[in-house]
Amino acid sequence: MSEQNINVTLKVWRQRNSQSKGGFETYPLNDVSTDMSFLEMFDVLNEKLIQEGKDPVAFDHDCREGICGMCSMFINGRPHGPKQAVTTCQLHMRSFKNGETIVVEPWRAKPFPVIKDLVVDRSAFDRIISAGGFISVNTGNAQDANAIPIAKDNADESFAAAACIGCGACVAACKNASAMLFVSAKVSQLALLPQGQPERKQRVMDMVAQMDNEGFGACTNTGACSAECPKEISLTNIARMNRDFLAAEMTAK
Amino acid sequence: MSSSKITSKIPEGNLEQKWSKYRSTVPLVNPANKRSIEIIVVGSGLAGASAASTLAELGYKVKVFCFQDSARRAHSIAAQGGINAAKNYQNDGDSVYRLFYDTIKGGDYRAREANVYRLAEVSTNIIDQSVASGVPFAREYGGLLSNRSFGGTQVQRTFYAAGQTGQQLLLGAYSGLQRQVGMGAVQMFARHEMLDVVNIDGVCRGIIARDLVSGKLERHFGHAVLLCTGGYGNVFFLSTNAMGSNVTAAWKAHKKGAMFANPCFTQIHPTCIPVSGDHQSKLTLMSESLRNDGRIWVPKRKEDAEAIRAGKLNPNQLKEEERDYYLERRYPAFGNLVPRDVASRAAKERCDAGFGVNKTGEAVYLDFAFNMKYKYGKIEATKKGISNPTEEQLKSLGHEVIKEKYGNLFDMYQQITGVNPYENPMMIYPAVHYTMGGLWVDYNLMTTVPGLYALGEANFSDHGANRLGASALMQGLADGYFVIPYTIGAYLNNEIRTKAISTDHEAFVAAEKAVQDRIDRFLSIKGSKSVDYFHKKLGKIMWDNCGMARNETGLKEAIEAIKALRNEFWNDVRVPGAANELNPELEKAGRVADFLELGELMCLDALKRNESCGGHFREEYQTEEGEALRDDENFKYVAAWEMLELGNWELNKEDLIYDNIKIAQRSYK
Numbered sequence: 001m002s003e004q005n006i007n008v009t010l011k012v013w014r015q016r017n018s019q020s021k022g023g024f025e026t027y028p029l030n031d032v033s034t035d036m037s038f039l040e041m042f043d044v045l046n047e048k049l050i051q052e053g054k055d056p057v058a059f060d061h062d063c064r065e066g067i068c069g070m071c072s073m074f075i076n077g078r079p080h081g082p083k084q085a086v087t088t089c090q091l092h093m094r095s096f097k098n099g100e101t102i103v104v105e106p107w108r109a110k111p112f113p114v115i116k117d118l119v120v121d122r123s124a125f126d127r128i129i130s131a132g133g134f135i136s137v138n139t140g141n142a143q144d145a146n147a148i149p150i151a152k153d154n155a156d157e158s159f160a161a162a163a164c165i166g167c168g169a170c171v172a173a174c175k176n177a178s179a180m181l182f183v184s185a186k187v188s189q190l191a192l193l194p195q196g197q198p199e200r201k202q203r204v205m206d207m208v209a210q211m212d213n214e215g216f217g218a219c220t221n222t223g224a225c226s227a228e229c230p231k232e233i234s235l236t237n238i239a240r241m242n243r244d245f246l247a248a249e250m251t252a253k
Numbered sequence: 254m255s256s257s258k259i260t261s262k263i264p265e266g267n268l269e270q271k272w273s274k275y276r277s278t279v280p281l282v283n284p285a286n287k288r289s290i291e292i293i294v295v296g297s298g299l300a301g302a303s304a305a306s307t308l309a310e311l312g313y314k315v316k317v318f319c320f321q322d323s324a325r326r327a328h329s330i331a332a333q334g335g336i337n338a339a340k341n342y343q344n345d346g347d348s349v350y351r352l353f354y355d356t357i358k359g360g361d362y363r364a365r366e367a368n369v370y371r372l373a374e375v376s377t378n379i380i381d382q383s384v385a386s387g388v389p390f391a392r393e394y395g396g397l398l399s400n401r402s403f404g405g406t407q408v409q410r411t412f413y414a415a416g417q418t419g420q421q422l423l424l425g426a427y428s429g430l431q432r433q434v435g436m437g438a439v440q441m442f443a444r445h446e447m448l449d450v451v452n453i454d455g456v457c458r459g460i461i462a463r464d465l466v467s468g469k470l471e472r473h474f475g476h477a478v479l480l481c482t483g484g485y486g487n488v489f490f491l492s493t494n495a496m497g498s499n500v501t502a503a504w505k506a507h508k509k510g511a512m513f514a515n516p517c518f519t520q521i522h523p524t525c526i527p528v529s530g531d532h533q534s535k536l537t538l539m540s541e542s543l544r545n546d547g548r549i550w551v552p553k554r555k556e557d558a559e560a561i562r563a564g565k566l567n568p569n570q571l572k573e574e575e576r577d578y579y580l581e582r583r584y585p586a587f588g589n590l591v592p593r594d595v596a597s598r599a600a601k602e603r604c605d606a607g608f609g610v611n612k613t614g615e616a617v618y619l620d621f622a623f624n625m626k627y628k629y630g631k632i633e634a635t636k637k638g639i640s641n642p643t644e645e646q647l648k649s650l651g652h653e654v655i656k657e658k659y660g661n662l663f664d665m666y667q668q669i670t671g672v673n674p675y676e677n678p679m680m681i682y683p684a685v686h687y688t689m690g691g692l693w694v695d696y697n698l699m700t701t702v703p704g705l706y707a708l709g710e711a712n713f714s715d716h717g718a719n720r721l722g723a724s725a726l727m728q729g730l731a732d733g734y735f736v737i738p739y740t741i742g743a744y745l746n747n748e749i750r751t752k753a754i755s756t757d758h759e760a761f762v763a764a765e766k767a768v769q770d771r772i773d774r775f776l777s778i779k780g781s782k783s784v785d786y787f788h789k790k791l792g793k794i795m796w797d798n799c800g801m802a803r804n805e806t807g808l809k810e811a812i813e814a815i816k817a818l819r820n821e822f823w824n825d826v827r828v829p830g831a832a833n834e835l836n837p838e839l840e841k842a843g844r845v846a847d848f849l850e851l852g853e854l855m856c857l858d859a860l861k862r863n864e865s866c867g868g869h870f871r872e873e874y875q876t877e878e879g880e881a882l883r884d885d886e887n888f889k890y891v892a893a894w895e896m897l898e899l900g901n902w903e904l905n906k907e908d909l910i911y912d913n914i915k916i917a918q919r920s921y922k
Contacts, residue, residue: 003530017834035529037669043534043785050783050829050838058835060322062495064535066665067420068326083668090668115466116835123443126323130435134428135387139307139734142378142385146342149396159389159414162421166325190387 005031006098010045012057013105015114018121022114024103034094038081039064039071041093059118066090066230069165072172073118074105079169079228087167087230107168109177111215122168124214125182131210132203133186135195148194158192161185163231170225170233176217181225183211184241185233191244201248208245256905259512259893262695263367268913272371275696276739280746287312290745291753293460293475295447295502297324299419299726300709301481302426303733309438311738316473317430317439318462320446320497320840325427328483328495329729332419333540333662334403335411336383336726338376343400347408349373354914356724359405359592360689360717361867361883362916363515363891365909367696368714375735376727380412382734388425390414402545403722405592405921411723416540416662422726426733445471446840447502450478450509450705451764457509457705458754461764463772465840468833470765472756476748477704477741480506481733484688484710486519488848488855489800490792492685493525493538499844500851503692503711511700512893512905514693514713516851517859520720520868521801522686523549523596526669527616536684537669539619540662541722544589546628546655547619547679549596550576551608558608568610568618568678579603587921594719594868594881595921597683601801602879604682611680620678625651683801687725689716689868690858693893693907697740698732701895704744708732713891718867772832775842780825784841787822791815791845791852799856804872808860812853816900819849854894854902861904864888885916 007030015022029048032041039061046056062070071088075081081091096102104118112120162185170181187204190196196203219238226235255261264275282290290313294305297319309315319327341347352373357364380398384390390412391399400409414421433439442462449461451472459474485500486492507513524539524547552558552568553575560566579599581588591599600617603609610616630647633654639646652675656663666674692700692707694714699706709729716724798811822845830836865874865881866888874882891907 033530033532035671036532037534040532040534044532047783047785050827053829055829056838058837062321062326062497063328063331064496065331065493065537066668067331067417068321068328068495069330070321070326085664086668090665092668092671094671119835122322126325126431126434126441126443129428130431134432135385136432137382137385137429138310139303139382139429139738140378142381145340145380145384145390146397148384150392151396152392152394155389155392155396158387159391159421162387162389162414162424163417165420166323189389193387193389195385195387 003033003035005033006093006096008032008096008099009101011101011103012118014057014117017116018113032093034092036093037064037089038073038075038091038093039089057118058116061089064089067165069167072107072120072167072169074107074172076103079107079172080230085230085232087165107172109171111177111179112168112171124216125166125168125179127214128179128183128207128210129186132199132206135190136199150193154192158189161188161192161233161237164233165231167230169228169230171216173224173228174217175222175224176220178219178225179211179214179216180219180238180241181229181233183207184237187241187244188237191240200244201251204241204244205248205252255907256893258895258905259693259701259907260695261365261907262697263365264696268366268370271367272374279739279743281742282745282749284312286749288314290314290476290748291316291474293318293473293478294481295460295479296327296481296483296711297427297430298327298329298481298483298709299423299426299729300711300733301327301479302423302430303730304479304481304708304737305439306426306429306433307734307738308741309433315433315439316442316475318442318445318447320465321443323443324430324441325424327423328498329423329726330420331495332726333416333538334542335401335413335418335723336379336422337403337410337721337723338380338412338727339373339410340377340380342398343409345408347410351408352376352410355406356715356721357717357914358919359721360719361881361919362717362885362889362911363518363866363909364715364717366911366913371736372715372728372731375731378735379727379730383422383425383730386425386429388414388421390421401542402590404541404544404590404596405587405721411542413542416542416659419726422730426730447505448768448843449505449764451760452509452702453754453758453760456703459756459761461761461768463768466835468831468836470768472761472765474754474756476745476751477706479706479708479737480692480711481708482711484691485848485851486685486688488791488852489685489795490788491528491533491536491796493522493536496535499847501844501847503707504847504851506692506700506702506705506707507896510702511705512693512895513690513854514891514893515690515718515858516855516894517799517862517869518689518718518867519685520593520687520689521597521683523593523600523683524619524681525684525686526666527611527680527682528613537665538684538686539666539679539681541593543619543659543662546624546658547589547621548578548623549580549589549600549617549619550578551603551610551617553577555607558610561610562612562614569622577608584921591921592719592721597801598870600683616680616682618678619681621655621674622678625655629654685800687720689713689718689720693891697743698737699744706737706741708737718869771843772839775826775828775839776832778824778826778828780827782825783827784838784845787818787826788841788845788848790818791849794818795852795855799859802870802872803859805860808856811856815849815852815856822846822849850899853900857902858892858894862888862892883918
């Protein structure tokens, strides 16, 4: 690892609020350390804008260690930027070249309206979870945790699906703004566990219905969602959800 | 004698029976009355989400507030290593008593016996509850749950889900919460920040919150208010906390009468990725679970450390005998698994002595090569029937095991540093991670303001002067799932006749006006420096004087420096934008203004505690070997601070009584 400083030109989407029309602003930024994270580079930009008496760029971020799912920048045409399996906050400036122009936009999808600049409203995801992304067990009802052995393969596969951070990159990457990868990850996590069986059919029907209500598009099996997912959630989950959904619909009362 | 202003309300009886007896006798609220009682929960992490969903299941009307865009983002999500529980699934001698004992000892005898015992008791229910709600913990091939070791213990009682245990537990609690939201039992207010509590006749009756998108201030009534708002480590600017983590909710409560306990008890976590430059906005933890398999060392010879710093020597070239595994040397019984405070100080000691290994001289190695080859490599070779495996074979076989156990952490390390940790030892250094101090609460988790509660990291109660690894998740969920649903009855059963109070009440109006005035003031200063400028300066004062080592002179200077900085802030901060829009700089200004007050109290608390204990290390009080020197005769108490006015606090002491543990010099040798 060798630290250097590079100069970049940022083209950033600025939009005052959900009602106003947005547009790109260009900001040259010099002496950017390649050890900086992408968001730290934005901190530097904002510091500069504040000093110049301008409005800093609003963007969502919180944990800055790739797990909370809050950061959400569409960088050079890709959600979370050019690196595989990395969130924006974990993307570092060593992934960019000196002199490069970097275009930064918010997630683009009708169910994710822009709130300001790069901040979008992802509450649709919460409503999908509320529709069925849970196991109905009240506190205090549980039996001993080791009472039901779960095959390691299933537990591991369930965990891999549960690793979804709900950032919405899958939707942003999809030409149809489909949320199938997000929804199928939760459906799969619970479908792979014995605890998830009693509500399995109802869950998939309710979650898919809410997904459709929110205005997410259909899945055409392109696979951009999985390719761009910072947690590498597998397309297999979508196949599993389709299977479960079909079975549930066919056997519905 | 404890101060007469605080009563811990610890139930009578044997330690083992206190909780079960109390739980069976605490007054109840009947289901019909629950429907007309409103509870406000601030924060949606493990404590907040579990409390909100459980209280809603019981029938209460619940409102939940969080500043993030979704309840699922709360910083509990970032906890990596695991959660403790006294299940004794490994048959290695664990028990409720042993978890209790380890926690009290780990906390350097500054935690309440009764609370900690209760925590250990309910720990087992948490695992059951989480598994039932679909948390995919790591399992063995037989299908049963897997465990690993954490610092300060000699049993394997830590349950985990790769290096993402916090994420999985939070998503479990979050899904339970969203279920209640879907049923209308919980009303969710995301992108809302609590900016004050509202007291009427000395009793907490609600909050003022700001809708962060519209900027509108809102008044909300509640029969009880639960602050589940986490810790205040961000007072140091650089910490492992999320960028938004703040003290504001707890601090507003403190200014409205809730006492703040042991504010100086800060946990500095030994294994974080070192600072790389001035642009740094936060520090990233490398889970304590890595200390199961990673060995910590620095070069034995100073010349080697210097050569490494200059980039002239590759650490892999140093032979075993040229390395100083200083934790194994100093603490043979616990080795690399000593508690966090001990490990952090030992790293600082080596780096201060000139043995640090990165360009700043503030880093030590966490090295997996040994266990990769000789522990896992050998096991895998044996399994595969490879006799006499070569070093290369051992390495590649062990590589796969390490990858399965810690893959996501290794990836994160490489992403941040650009260095491959499978080939080179990790570099780590201590960083601020957790705050044991917090709002003072009684056994019911109620603060000194009736009706106002604090749960999880926001309270002070269970970890004493140092928290053991994998105990934060345990406490958050214990408080939310299994403690508050019972203890809140002791208060609410007297509230069933209280009708919802109109938010037009003068107390709400006055509180809202005060919040509005403060916002207007931030925007009207129009100074020359950004909020971050002040935050970074405060962080440096705190880290230098109230960090891993403290002394009287430094603390006194720090108090003066903070006062001066606070003054400068209120005269020269620049907050752009307006009040009636999404304005992250305005949000930050409010939080930093509160940190600028808290910092002073932390230094005051550290100054008045003339002893060393746990994470609080006063240089004047140490043994000849450099270990923390407690003073049980004079300081075996909880320091609960009451704010009379800013800059003027009154100390109330709660004596700690140990009936069940023989209090001793903490030793991990």
